[in-house]
Amino acid sequence: MARLLFTGKSSGTFDPNSGLSNRDHLAKTLTLSNSTFMKQVHGNVVEVVDKNSTQLIEADALVTSLKATALIVQTADCLPLLMSGLGADGLEIAIAAVHVGRKGLVNGVALNAVAAMQKLGAKKITGVVGPHICHRCYEVDDQLFNEVTALHPQTKSADRRLNLFAGLAAQIPQVSLRDLNICTLENSRYFSFRRGAESGRQVGVICL
């Protein structure tokens, strides 16, 4: 079984500018010899990690079939999606870490990650979404609400609020998806971009 971890504020920030020492600390604590971070740009590029690189990769999804290689996504209110895929023999063959915000839902980054896992032989995929802003809290303006709900009707929540998890679940129905139901805006133990008091990032980590 893949190893999964979601951090909160108590583990410190992992943002690319100020979180470098926390990254080293995490790697040491979890005895991760290889950990891959992304330079996230709200795009839909998937990087398939097939050798251990210390370079910062510009992407919003990481996929690998390498063992002992941690894939890491950093978030504040966006959805950190971690996935694991079983091959035809029932053994775990591929994992993914995906950054899914509103833009990522619209540009289909999770779909691309699922396709990349399938290319590596994944037949049955499960996923878990860690702390993110919930459908009661994610209020947007009229134009954005209309745009997103026209494309993804399942995101429609009351009073111009978007349910990104519901949109994601509908977008990748082939993935058995679970929500940890932790709202970053409501729970002060997590970093929230919208709460704004601090600008840190927590991480989701997955390792085969």
Ligand SMILES: [Zn+2]
């Ligand atoms: Zn909430």
